[in-house]
Amino acid sequence: MSQAKVAVIICSWAAGEDMVFDPKALADHAAALPGVARAGVVHRICTEPGEEEAVAFLKESGADRSVVAACSPRTKGALHARIAERAGLDRFAIEAVDVREGAAYVHAPGPALEKAKTSVAMAVEKMMLWAPPPQRILEPSSRRVAVVGDGLSAVLAARELLDQGLEVDMLLSEEHLWKPPRCLFIDDSEAGRAMRAMASVPERARVLRSRAVRCCDGEPGRLELVTEGPGGPSVETYGAVVLAPEPDLELRDLRGEAVSAADAQGRGARSVIVLPGGKSSGTGCSCITPRGMVFALEALRLYPDMRLSLLGREVRALGGMESLQRQAQSAGVMFYRLDGEPVLEGSPPSKVSFLDPLLGRTELEADLFLVDSVSVPRAERLARAFGLPQDEKGELLSIESRLRPGETVRAGVFACRHRVGNMVLEDLEREAATVAARAGELLRGETVLGGMVAEVDQERCSACLSCVRICPYSAPRIGARGKAEVLLERCQGCGACAPLCPSQAIKMHLCSDAQLDAQIGIVTRRPS
Amino acid sequence: MRALDRAAPEGQAATLDPRSTVRTVPVRKVAIIGSGVAGLTAALSLAERGVPSLVLERERSLGGLCAQLGCKGVDRCVRCDSCLARDKVDMVKASPSIERRRGVEVVSLEGGAGDLRLLVQGSSSHREVLQVGAVICATGAEPFDPSLERRLGHGEMRDVVTSLELERSLASSGSILVPSTGMAPSTLAFVQCVGSRDARFAPYCSAYCCKSSFKLAQAVRAKHPSCRISFLFMDLRLHDPRENIRLWASGQEGVELVRSRPSEICAGEGGKPTVRFAAEGDAALEERAFDMVVLALALVPSPGAKDLARSLGVGLDDFGFMRSQGDAWTSTRPGVFLAGSCSGPKDIVASAKDGSAAATRALALLEGFR
Numbered sequence: 001m002s003q004a005k006v007a008v009i010i011c012s013w014a015a016g017e018d019m020v021f022d023p024k025a026l027a028d029h030a031a032a033l034p035g036v037a038r039a040g041v042v043h044r045i046c047t048e049p050g051e052e053e054a055v056a057f058l059k060e061s062g063a064d065r066s067v068v069a070a071c072s073p074r075t076k077g078a079l080h081a082r083i084a085e086r087a088g089l090d091r092f093a094i095e096a097v098d099v100r101e102g103a104a105y106v107h108a109p110g111p112a113l114e115k116a117k118t119s120v121a122m123a124v125e126k127m128m129l130w131a132p133p134p135q136r137i138l139e140p141s142s143r144r145v146a147v148v149g150d151g152l153s154a155v156l157a158a159r160e161l162l163d164q165g166l167e168v169d170m171l172l173s174e175e176h177l178w179k180p181p182r183c184l185f186i187d188d189s190e191a192g193r194a195m196r197a198m199a200s201v202p203e204r205a206r207v208l209r210s211r212a213v214r215c216c217d218g219e220p221g222r223l224e225l226v227t228e229g230p231g232g233p234s235v236e237t238y239g240a241v242v243l244a245p246e247p248d249l250e251l252r253d254l255r256g257e258a259v260s261a262a263d264a265q266g267r268g269a270r271s272v273i274v275l276p277g278g279k280s281s282g283t284g285c286s287c288i289t290p291r292g293m294v295f296a297l298e299a300l301r302l303y304p305d306m307r308l309s310l311l312g313r314e315v316r317a318l319g320g321m322e323s324l325q326r327q328a329q330s331a332g333v334m335f336y337r338l339d340g341e342p343v344l345e346g347s348p349p350s351k352v353s354f355l356d357p358l359l360g361r362t363e364l365e366a367d368l369f370l371v372d373s374v375s376v377p378r379a380e381r382l383a384r385a386f387g388l389p390q391d392e393k394g395e396l397l398s399i400e401s402r403l404r405p406g407e408t409v410r411a412g413v414f415a416c417r418h419r420v421g422n423m424v425l426e427d428l429e430r431e432a433a434t435v436a437a438r439a440g441e442l443l444r445g446e447t448v449l450g451g452m453v454a455e456v457d458q459e460r461c462s463a464c465l466s467c468v469r470i471c472p473y474s475a476p477r478i479g480a481r482g483k484a485e486v487l488l489e490r491c492q493g494c495g496a497c498a499p500l501c502p503s504q505a506i507k508m509h510l511c512s513d514a515q516l517d518a519q520i521g522i523v524t525r526r527p528s
Numbered sequence: 529m530r531a532l533d534r535a536a537p538e539g540q541a542a543t544l545d546p547r548s549t550v551r552t553v554p555v556r557k558v559a560i561i562g563s564g565v566a567g568l569t570a571a572l573s574l575a576e577r578g579v580p581s582l583v584l585e586r587e588r589s590l591g592g593l594c595a596q597l598g599c600k601g602v603d604r605c606v607r608c609d610s611c612l613a614r615d616k617v618d619m620v621k622a623s624p625s626i627e628r629r630r631g632v633e634v635v636s637l638e639g640g641a642g643d644l645r646l647l648v649q650g651s652s653s654h655r656e657v658l659q660v661g662a663v664i665c666a667t668g669a670e671p672f673d674p675s676l677e678r679r680l681g682h683g684e685m686r687d688v689v690t691s692l693e694l695e696r697s698l699a700s701s702g703s704i705l706v707p708s709t710g711m712a713p714s715t716l717a718f719v720q721c722v723g724s725r726d727a728r729f730a731p732y733c734s735a736y737c738c739k740s741s742f743k744l745a746q747a748v749r750a751k752h753p754s755c756r757i758s759f760l761f762m763d764l765r766l767h768d769p770r771e772n773i774r775l776w777a778s779g780q781e782g783v784e785l786v787r788s789r790p791s792e793i794c795a796g797e798g799g800k801p802t803v804r805f806a807a808e809g810d811a812a813l814e815e816r817a818f819d820m821v822v823l824a825l826a827l828v829p830s831p832g833a834k835d836l837a838r839s840l841g842v843g844l845d846d847f848g849f850m851r852s853q854g855d856a857w858t859s860t861r862p863g864v865f866l867a868g869s870c871s872g873p874k875d876i877v878a879s880a881k882d883g884s885a886a887a888t889r890a891l892a893l894l895e896g897f898r
Binding site: 046047048071072074075076078079160162163164165193285314315316317318319320321322323357358360402403405426429430431433434436437438440441444445 | 573576577578607609612615616618619621622624725731732733734735763764765767769787808809854855856857872873874877878880881882884885887888889891892895897
């Protein structure tokens with residue numbers, strides 16, 4: 001085997017805008033490190049000329065791997081991989097050292113340069129032991145996206161996907177779409193807009209009714225979805241899947257029945273009190289929401305003599321919803337603040353007693369009590385079908401990365417996240433638009449799988465299932481040979497499985513034990 | 529932004545261009561006005577879907593208001609999202625299909641959806657016509673000028689600072705110190721809704737400030753654990769119910785939440801800012817001196833919004849924000865889309881989401897999918 005040769009690129013901006021240290025000094029230090037074929041400063045690699053210079057530098061160096069000391073791989077990872085590929089190297093043969101945020105931004109000039117030197121030396125040592133990781137480039141084989149959900153959220157997500165020129169299958173768990181509650185819409189134009197979407201979107205998509213998703217296999221761009229419906233089980237291939245569980249946004253009576261303003265009138269109610277969901281029901285927030293205000297305004301329009309009271313700890317009317325609050329107040333809707341939980345009295349309840357911070361202990365009578373609670377359906381079945389973790393409330397857990405909204409731990413599977421903002425139509429639309437845009441981005445380009453992933457040594461594995469149990473992403477499974485194997489497309493490289501394996505059969509690519517030892521060696525050997 | 533009790537103001541409605549039908553082949557390029565988090569997200573989202581764009585920024589640097597904010601994490605990330613703009617600036621710079629122009633202003637917009645000609649002017653009065661298929665307006669909003677609200681004493685007392693001033697100090701030096709003494713504060717008050725929810729100034733909720741002040745309060749506590757914090761608010765309106773300021777405050781000694789809108793802040797003993805407010809459930813007026821008072825500013829339409837709206841031929845709403853039509857991201861002029869706080873105050877996450885949504889609408893227009 002020929003000796004490994006590392007090229008070290010120091011970006012001129014690695015020392016920060018204030019030039020905390022001289023990048024040339026860092027390059028000179030790197031050039032003298034064992035194994036380094038060439039080290040030099042490139043003027044701002046994130047600019048077009050800088051990128052060209054970096055590519056030329058790597059080509060001329062004759063190295064087969066590289067270290068780049070610049071800014072964060074979080075934002076520049078794609079650029080670094082592109083530079084490596086263009087120079088004829090493996091796209092994973094470039095190790096980024098963030099000396100800008102890690103040294104220049106946080107240390108005084110002297111220590112900053114020392115830390116940068118150590119960081120580069122560690123990276124060089126790590127790259128000396130580099131080996132190409134398993135990887136595969138996927139081109140989406142299908143431009144068809146499955147939207148799983150029964151309500152308006154699913155319809156909105158489907159519309160956003162169709163508008164990007166993608167094909168959409170809507171998978172309903174029941175025979176028909178759920179109708180959104182009237183109190184979600186702050187005016188008639190919003191209601192009309194939503195109803196038009198409910199009517200027109202299913203015509204542009206393929207609607208599969210009464211379908212239960214059983215499992216999902218395959219890779220992003222090529223996901224195989226097994227569903228079961230009236231005609232028995234079926235398997236379809238999709239480029240991506242969007243999960244759009246419908247939140248419950250109805251106002252419900254104490255028996256749990258949804259009540260609209262017209263229903264309240266129909267029941268002969270003369271006085272209605274809307275209570276917050278709050279802690280007692282375990283769902284929603286303890287606030288007065290725009291939905292309660294819309295309901296009250298509509299009820300007053302239908303029945304001007306009705307008395308309407310909204311109870312809650314806060315008035316949740318963000319942004320322009322302030323106007324709605326003013327409108328409701330001037331129409332005569334009463335707003336009461338709650339301190340603690342309200343207590344219902346009588347059977348059936350005819351009175352509510354609560355502590356108002358200004359009025360003190362207050363009692364109100366009403367002949368209809370409604371509860372305003374938002375809840376997202378518990379998603380056990382979806383979680384199991386897609387191998388997704390759930391949070392403590394049973395909702396699907398998404399990667400809450402602000403740079404990658406909508407993504408779940410399964411590449412290619414996206415999920416709408418609810419319970420944000422006012423929970424009015426605009427919030428549902430915004431979430432659907434974001435998630436659908438992410439799916440569109442995935443299907444546009446190619447996806448690289450692999451890199452920092454776990455691999456099981458088939459000879460050493462004793463099929464003890466430790467890795468299968470610990471993995472949050474359901475990546476390892478027992479293969480045909482009766483040994484554990486890790487699915488490339490599911491592994492996130494978190495490393496949870498490797499130290500747990502009693503046979504030490506699991507290797508982390510791009511971050512092997514030998515590489516870690518070598519890196520630690522640099523620090524421990526360093527004279528103090 | 530949505531105003532419910534309004535009638536369309538005359539003269540501000542869209543001047544619908546008679547040629548505003550989509551050409552057979554729309555120009556495959558989108559101009560994005562503004563490089564805050566909404567504009568940058570729109571550019572990146574379009575790039576990922578294969579559409580080139582041109583980001584136009586009036587100022588000398590990219591990132592908008594969000595890039596002026598400081599990180600509020602100390603021992604852990606508190607998800608203040610202030611890094612989002614900086615990260616996106618980095619990503620935009622490294623993207624080959626996004627062009628950037630700084631120091632340019634929009635003069636006029638002609639043509640119809642799919643075939644628009646945007647006239648822009650650079651700093652050296654050099655004018656240029658940009659041929660694009662769609663325009664995304666992401667010019668954001670401005671913080672309210674606290675000198676308009678004289679009774680809060682900003683500008684008279686050094687230790688009454690705005691949330692933006694505190695953010696900038698956090699961004700530049702990473703510290704939170706009392707301006708007059710340079711020492712750590714031992715008592716600090718957050719005053720919410722400054723300008724917001726006020727018929728005289730911004731008669732709407734600014735939507736970002738409860739969240740932002742909550743994160744600032746966490747940063748203050750992490751940096752100065754013994755600092756006592758009073759949080760004076762009208763309603764707690766955090767977007768995500770999982771971000772529970774009540775739960776946080778109840779677990780911190782010396783943090784109190786007071787539902788009250790201060791009537792006045794004046795210089796008390798030793799020049800310390802003294803806040804006068806009615807305590808909750810008690811008609812008595814309370815006066816309390818703090819080392820430092822932080823005013824959470826409303827977001828208001830930027831002074832240039834009116835001119836820009838005229839240049840672009842889009843309508844404004846009653847508050848002076850860009851008017852949306854049909855959905856929150858479609859302006860009153862075909863081919864011009866809206867993202868972020870230019871159409872109403874939003875927090876960072878909502879602005880970023882707006883960027884994706886507006887990008888999808890531009891893409892649908894350019895590729896004829898809608």
